[in-house]
Amino acid sequence: DGGITQSPKYLFRKEGQNVTLSCEQNLNHDAMYWYRQDPGQGLRLIYYSQIVNDFQKGDIAEGYSVSREKKESFPLTVTSAQKNPTAFYLCASRKDRGDNQPQHFGDGTRLSIL
Amino acid sequence: LAKTTQPISMDSYEGQEVNITCSHNNIATNDYITWYQQFPSQGPRFIIQGYKTKVTNEVASLFIPADRKSSTLSLPRVSLSDTAVYYCLVGVTGGYNKLIFGAGTRLAVHP
Numbered sequence: 001d002g003g004i005t006q007s008p009k010y011l012f013r014k015e016g017q018n019v020t021l022s023c024e025q026n027l028n029h030d031a032m033y034w035y036r037q038d039p040g041q042g043l044r045l046i047y048y049s050q051i052v053n054d055f056q057k058g059d060i061a062e063g064y065s066v067s068r069e070k071k072e073s074f075p076l077t078v079t080s081a082q083k084n085p086t087a088f089y090l091c092a093s094r095k096d097r098g099d100n101q102p103q104h105f106g107d108g109t110r111l112s113i114l
Numbered sequence: 115l116a117k118t119t120q121p122i123s124m125d126s127y128e129g130q131e132v133n134i135t136c137s138h139n140n141i142a143t144n145d146y147i148t149w150y151q152q153f154p155s156q157g158p159r160f161i162i163q164g165y166k167t168k169v170t171n172e173v174a175s176l177f178i179p180a181d182r183k184s185s186t187l188s189l190p191r192v193s194l195s196d197t198a199v200y201y202c203l204v205g206v207t208g209g210y211n212k213l214i215f216g217a218g219t220r221l222a223v224h225p
Contacts, residue, residue, distance in 0.1 A: 004157075006157075035215070040217070041217060042214075042215035042216045042217045042218060044215075088155070090157050090158070091157075092157070100163065102148055102160040102163055103160070103213070104160065105159070106157050107155075107156050107157050110155070
């Protein structure tokens with residue numbers, strides 16, 4: 001989706017290192033999400049945020065942290081506490097004004113361990 | 115949250131119509147049905163969404179029976195580029211409600 005930019009496309013992490021994945025959207029969407037996808041699997045929700053300065057844990061939040069200081073940005077930090085970080089990470093956003101607006105996704109960041 | 119069941123994989127040939135059915139027996143009154151398409155190493159792309167009866171757009175149709183316990187995504191005249199994973203989701207996207215992505219249906223279109 002052209003309105004959501006994830007960077008970098010590929011990222012490598014060393015043992016004990018924290019890394020931050022960027023997600024920026026210019027769609028003026030209120031809600032933003034982070035998902036993790038493992039090979040051959042569906043998406044699992046890590047964190048989500050409905051408004052600035054507020055976010056909620058998803059199903060697999062352990063070892064991850066987020067911030068939502070600006071409406072257009074929702075960075076995800078993969079901490080050293082996440083022992084199996086190798087996965088495809090997807091960011092999504094959605095306009096949230098009570099309607100069932102669909103989520104729009106970026107093209108992901110593939111994280112690997114060195 | 116309503117759980118969905120869809121076939122793990124399907125095969126088709128170019129030019130054929132493909133119908134992928136999703137079961138969601140526990141769908142709630144406020145839930146919508148949404149379908150996404152995902153290509154390798156890309157994010158899911160929204161295809162279509164509906165609440166009841168039939169919805170059609172430029173790429174697909176969505177058929178929902180009266181009891182809403184299932185839905186069928188119909189792709190007319192598929193091409194090789196329709197080879198992808200298709201996800202059926204059921205839920206309410208407003209507020210902090212979550213959507214659950216299952217493993218999806220892997221569609222392979224052959225020449």
